[in-house]
Amino acid sequence: MSTMIYNVTAVLMDPAHTVLPNAYVVVDGHQIVDFGAQRPQGFTGKCIDGKGGILLPGLVNAHTHVPMTAMRGYGDGNNLQDWLHNFIFPVEAKWDDRAVRACAALGLAEMIASGVTCIADMYMHTDAVLREVESAGISANVSCGGVQFEEPFDPDKNHDCAVQRALTEQWHGRDDGRIRVDASIHGEYTSHAGLWDWMAQYAADHGLGMHVHLSETQTEHEACKSRHGGKTPAAVLAEHGVFDVRAIAAHCVWTTPEDWALLAEKGVSAIHNPVSNLKLGSGVAPVVDLKKAGVNVALGTDGVSSNNCTDFFGDLKLAAILQNGVRCDPLALTAWDALEMATVNGGKALGRKTGRIEKGYEADLILLDSEALNLIPCHDAANNLAYAAHGSNVVMNMARGKVIYKNGEFLTIDIDRVKKEVAGYALPLLFGR
Amino acid sequence: MSTMIYNVTAVLMDPAHTVLPNAYVVVDGHQIVDFGAQRPQGFTGKCIDGKGGILLPGLVNAHTHVPMTAMRGYGDGNNLQDWLHNFIFPVEAKWDDRAVRACAALGLAEMIASGVTCIADMYMHTDAVLREVESAGISANVSCGGVQFEEPFDPDKNHDCAVQRALTEQWHGRDDGRIRVDASIHGEYTSHAGLWDWMAQYAADHGLGMHVHLSETQTEHEACKSRHGGKTPAAVLAEHGVFDVRAIAAHCVWTTPEDWALLAEKGVSAIHNPVSNLKLGSGVAPVVDLKKAGVNVALGTDGVSSNNCTDFFGDLKLAAILQNGVRCDPLALTAWDALEMATVNGGKALGRKTGRIEKGYEADLILLDSEALNLIPCHDAANNLAYAAHGSNVVMNMARGKVIYKNGEFLTIDIDRVKKEVAGYALPLLFGR
Numbered sequence: 001m002s003t004m005i006y007n008v009t010a011v012l013m014d015p016a017h018t019v020l021p022n023a024y025v026v027v028d029g030h031q032i033v034d035f036g037a038q039r040p041q042g043f044t045g046k047c048i049d050g051k052g053g054i055l056l057p058g059l060v061n062a063h064t065h066v067p068m069t070a071m072r073g074y075g076d077g078n079n080l081q082d083w084l085h086n087f088i089f090p091v092e093a094k095w096d097d098r099a100v101r102a103c104a105a106l107g108l109a110e111m112i113a114s115g116v117t118c119i120a121d122m123y124m125h126t127d128a129v130l131r132e133v134e135s136a137g138i139s140a141n142v143s144c145g146g147v148q149f150e151e152p153f154d155p156d157k158n159h160d161c162a163v164q165r166a167l168t169e170q171w172h173g174r175d176d177g178r179i180r181v182d183a184s185i186h187g188e189y190t191s192h193a194g195l196w197d198w199m200a201q202y203a204a205d206h207g208l209g210m211h212v213h214l215s216e217t218q219t220e221h222e223a224c225k226s227r228h229g230g231k232t233p234a235a236v237l238a239e240h241g242v243f244d245v246r247a248i249a250a251h252c253v254w255t256t257p258e259d260w261a262l263l264a265e266k267g268v269s270a271i272h273n274p275v276s277n278l279k280l281g282s283g284v285a286p287v288v289d290l291k292k293a294g295v296n297v298a299l300g301t302d303g304v305s306s307n308n309c310t311d312f313f314g315d316l317k318l319a320a321i322l323q324n325g326v327r328c329d330p331l332a333l334t335a336w337d338a339l340e341m342a343t344v345n346g347g348k349a350l351g352r353k354t355g356r357i358e359k360g361y362e363a364d365l366i367l368l369d370s371e372a373l374n375l376i377p378c379h380d381a382a383n384n385l386a387y388a389a390h391g392s393n394v395v396m397n398m399a400r401g402k403v404i405y406k407n408g409e410f411l412t413i414d415i416d417r418v419k420k421e422v423a424g425y426a427l428p429l430l431f432g433r
Numbered sequence: 434m435s436t437m438i439y440n441v442t443a444v445l446m447d448p449a450h451t452v453l454p455n456a457y458v459v460v461d462g463h464q465i466v467d468f469g470a471q472r473p474q475g476f477t478g479k480c481i482d483g484k485g486g487i488l489l490p491g492l493v494n495a496h497t498h499v500p501m502t503a504m505r506g507y508g509d510g511n512n513l514q515d516w517l518h519n520f521i522f523p524v525e526a527k528w529d530d531r532a533v534r535a536c537a538a539l540g541l542a543e544m545i546a547s548g549v550t551c552i553a554d555m556y557m558h559t560d561a562v563l564r565e566v567e568s569a570g571i572s573a574n575v576s577c578g579g580v581q582f583e584e585p586f587d588p589d590k591n592h593d594c595a596v597q598r599a600l601t602e603q604w605h606g607r608d609d610g611r612i613r614v615d616a617s618i619h620g621e622y623t624s625h626a627g628l629w630d631w632m633a634q635y636a637a638d639h640g641l642g643m644h645v646h647l648s649e650t651q652t653e654h655e656a657c658k659s660r661h662g663g664k665t666p667a668a669v670l671a672e673h674g675v676f677d678v679r680a681i682a683a684h685c686v687w688t689t690p691e692d693w694a695l696l697a698e699k700g701v702s703a704i705h706n707p708v709s710n711l712k713l714g715s716g717v718a719p720v721v722d723l724k725k726a727g728v729n730v731a732l733g734t735d736g737v738s739s740n741n742c743t744d745f746f747g748d749l750k751l752a753a754i755l756q757n758g759v760r761c762d763p764l765a766l767t768a769w770d771a772l773e774m775a776t777v778n779g780g781k782a783l784g785r786k787t788g789r790i791e792k793g794y795e796a797d798l799i800l801l802d803s804e805a806l807n808l809i810p811c812h813d814a815a816n817n818l819a820y821a822a823h824g825s826n827v828v829m830n831m832a833r834g835k836v837i838y839k840n841g842e843f844l845t846i847d848i849d850r851v852k853k854e855v856a857g858y859a860l861p862l863l864f865g866r
Contacts (some may be wrong), residue, residue, distance in 0.1 A: 070757060072810055072812065073820060074813075074816075076767075076820065077768060077814040079764060106806065110807055149466040158746070217805055255445055275750075280763050281752075281765065282763045284758055308821040310807070314747055324711055325711030326711075327714070327716060329714045331510070331714070373848075374743075376505070376541055377856075379506050379864070383505075384506050387712065387740070387742070415806075422810065
C-alpha cells in the first residue's frame with residue numbers, strides 16, 4: 001500500500017534548491033513515487049499529516065564506527081597516542097559479538113532519533129553490526145576495516161580477507177540492496193601493499209565499494225611520505241588500484257592539491273568529519289578546496305568515542321560554519337552546501353539513490369517539528385536546517401518507506417532492552433564495571 | 434521554605450573539579466545553603482527527586498542580543514556588509530517595544546530550555562528587554578550598546594546617555610540584584626572619545642560593569658589602528674578608562690599579545706562566541722593565549738541572527754573542540770576548561786556568584802536527564818556534558834531558587850502567547866508579512 005505524507009514544507013535537495021511549501025510526498029514500497037505542491041485528490045493509501053513540519057531527505061552519516069558508542073567520553077583529555085593505546089585499544093580487545101550488538105543498537109538508535117537514515121560503518125565484529133543494522137531498518141554500507149600488520153601477505157591467513165569474503169557472501173545486497181558490504185582498508189599506516197592489491201581486486205571482482213581512512217593526521221600523512229619516497233597516502237593507495245571502484249575516503253585533513261586532483265579524477269568521495277577532526281586535534285579538512293577540485297564531499301560523525309554524540313544536525317552546523325571561520329570568509333560554504341554534504345552527496349558517496357526527494361529515490365525521509373522554538377521564525381528553511389535545527393526536532397524518521405521512529409518512540413529497536421544489555425552486559429565486559 | 438534537590442550527580446564546578454555522585458543540594462531563597470554526598474535526614478522543606486540526573490550550575494550566556502531571535506536565518510548567505518546593511522539594519526529600524534518584548538521572550542525561552550540561567554544582553558529598546566527578563570526569572574546584566582555617530586559629543590543630546598541614565602535609575606539592582614544594568618560601548622568603530630569618557634565615568638560613579646564589542650573582525654581591528662596611530666581597540670578604550678570597572682569584551686578574535694596582557698591587567702573578561710565567529714567568517718579567537726595570559730574567558734552565543742540558535746550546549750561543545758582543531762593539539766582545551774567558560778567564568782565575568790554549586794552562591798541550577806541516549810554510557814560526567822549533551826537533555830531549570838522550566842513546560846513564560854505575538858505582531862511589523 002502507498003503512503004502519502006502531506007502538509008509539509010518539502011526541502012527536495014535537488015540542484016535548484018527547491019523548497020515546496022504545503023507539499024506532499026507519496027511512497028510506495030521503499031521508493032518515492034510522487035511528490036508535489038498540492039495534495040492530490042482521491043488518494044486511497046495511508047496518509048500521514050506532517051502538521052506543517054519540514055520534510056527533508058534522511059541524513060547520511062558517511063563515516064562512523066557505531067559500536068564505539070560504548071566509549072563515549074572514555075579517556076578524553078589524554079593525548080592521541082595515550083588515548084588509543086591506554087584506553088581504546090585495550091577495551092576493543094575485549095569485545096564479543098553480544099556486546100557489539102548492544103552498543104551498535106544504542107548508537108543506531110541515537111542516530112535514528114536525530115534523523116539519520118543511512119550510514120557507512122567500519123568496524124570489527126562486523127557481522128554483529130550488520131545484524132543490528134538489519135533489524136533497525138536503516139540503510140548501511142558496512143565494512144570490516146581491513147588491516148594487515150604482518151608481512152608477507154597471505155590472503156588465506158589474513159583475518160580480514162576471510163571476514164571480507166564471508167560478509168560479502170552473507171550480507172551484500174540483502175533486503176533489496178538496503179544492506180551493502182564495502183571492501184575496506186583501515187588505512188595506509190595499518191596495512192601493506194599485499195592487502196591493498198587484494199582488496200582492490202576483490203572489490204572490483206564483486207562490485208563492491210571501498211572505505212578507507214585517508215590523511216587524518218599530519219603524523220600519518222608525513223610518515224607515509226617517508227615510507228613511500230614522498231608519496232602521499234592517496235597516491236600510494238591509488239597506485240594499488242584501491243580507488244578504481246566507487247570509494248569513500250574519511251577525513252582527508254592533510255590531503256594536498258595533487259591529492260584533490262587525484263580524488264576528483266578517480267571519483268573518490270571525501271568524507272568530512274569536522275567534530276572528530278577538531279576534538280582530536282587532527283586539523284581542519286580543506287573542504288572548500290576539495291569541492292573546488294571537483295571532489296564530492298559528504299559528512300560523517302566518526303565514532304562516538306571521538307565526537308562524542310551523533311546529533312547529526314550538530315555536525316552539519318559545524319560543517320556549515322567551520323570553513324567560513326578558518327578562511328575568514330562568510331561565504332566559504334553556504335547552508336545549501338552543508339545540507340548537500342549531509343544528504344545527496346552522502347547518497348552519491350555510498351552509491352545509493354538517497355538524499356533527495358525525487359521519484360525513484362529511496363523513501364528515506366525525516367520530518368522536523370516546525371513549531372520547535374529553535375525553528376521560529378523560519379525566514380528560510382535551508383538556513384534553519386543548517387544552522388538552527390537540532391536532532392531533537394526530528395519527530396519522524398522513515399527509512400526505506402518504513403516509519404522507524406516517531407515522536408520519541410523507536411518502532412524497530414527495543415530501546416529499554418538495549419539499555420539494559422549495554423549496562424548489564426557490554427559495559428561490565430568492556431570496562432569491568 | 435527551603436528546597437532540597439536530591440538523587441543527582443552534582444558537578445560542582447569548583448577548582449578541584451568535584452563530581453559528587455548521589456548528591457543533594459539545599460536551596461533557601463535565591464541561594465544555595467547546603468550540599469553534599471548523602472541526603473540529610475529530617476529535612477522538612479520541599480523535596481525534588483533528581484532521578485539520578487546530572488545537576489550542573491546554570492549556564493551563563495555572557496554575550497547576546499536576545500531580540501535578534503526575530504532575524505534567525507534572515508539574510509544568511511550574504512557577505513557581512515550586505516547582510517548588515519540590506520537585511521539587519523533596515524529591520525532594526527522598524528522595532529517597537531512590543532515587538533522587542535515578543536522576540537526577547539521567544540529568545541529567553543529558547544535559552545531557558547537549554548539550561549541558561551544568566552545572560553549579558555546588549556540591545557536597543559533595552560527597557561522592553563528588561564521587562565521580559567524580569568518576568569522570565571533569569572538573571573541578567575543588560576546594556577543598551579551605546580553608540581555615538583556624531584561629533585561633537587554632548588551627553589545631554591546623545592540618545593544612549595539618556596537611556597543609560599534612565600535604565601540605571603529604574604532597573605539596576607532590581608529583585609535583590611537579579612537584574613543589573615551595565616554601561617556599554619557598542620564598539621570603538623561606532624563611537625568616539627566623548628562617549629568612551631562619559632560611559633567610563635558613569636560606570637565608575639554608579640558601580641556598573643561595562644560591556645563592549647572588541648576586535649571582532651580584522652577590518653574593525655585594522656581600521657582602529659589606522660585611525661589611532663597603530664593603537665588597537667583594546668588599547669584605545671583602555672586609555673579612556675573604559676576598562677577601569679568590571680568589564681566584558683565580546684569576541685576578541687583579533688586581539689594581540691599586548692591586548693591579552695592589558696585585558697589580564699585590567700581584569701577584563703573576554704567573551705568567546707565561537708559559533709558566531711565561525712559563521713560570519715570573523716575568525717577563531719585566541720582563547721588558549723588569552724587564558725595563558727591570565728584573562729578570564731567566558732562564553733556567549735551572540736545574537737541568534739549570527740548563530741542561529743541558542744542551544745548553549747552546542748556552543749559549549751564547539752568551544753571545547755575548536756581550539757584543539759585549529760592548533761592541532763588534542764589537549765589545547767579540556768572538557769573542564771569549556772565547562773568553566775560556560776559556568777563559573779561567566780559568573781565571574783558578570784560580577785555574580787553564579788556558576789558553582791557552593792554555599793552562598795545563587796541557586797542557579799539545571800538538571801539533565803542521564804537516561805537520554807546521548808548521555809549513555811557515562812564514563813565521565815564532565816566529558817559527557819562538554820561533548821555529548823544537548824539542550825534538549827535539560828529537564829529542569831532553576832533560576833535564583835525558582836523552577837522556571839520543567840520537562841518541557843515553561844513556568845514563567847506563556848509560550849503560546851509569545852509565539853502568537855511573534856507571528857501576529859512582531860514578524861508583520863519587521864518583515865511586512
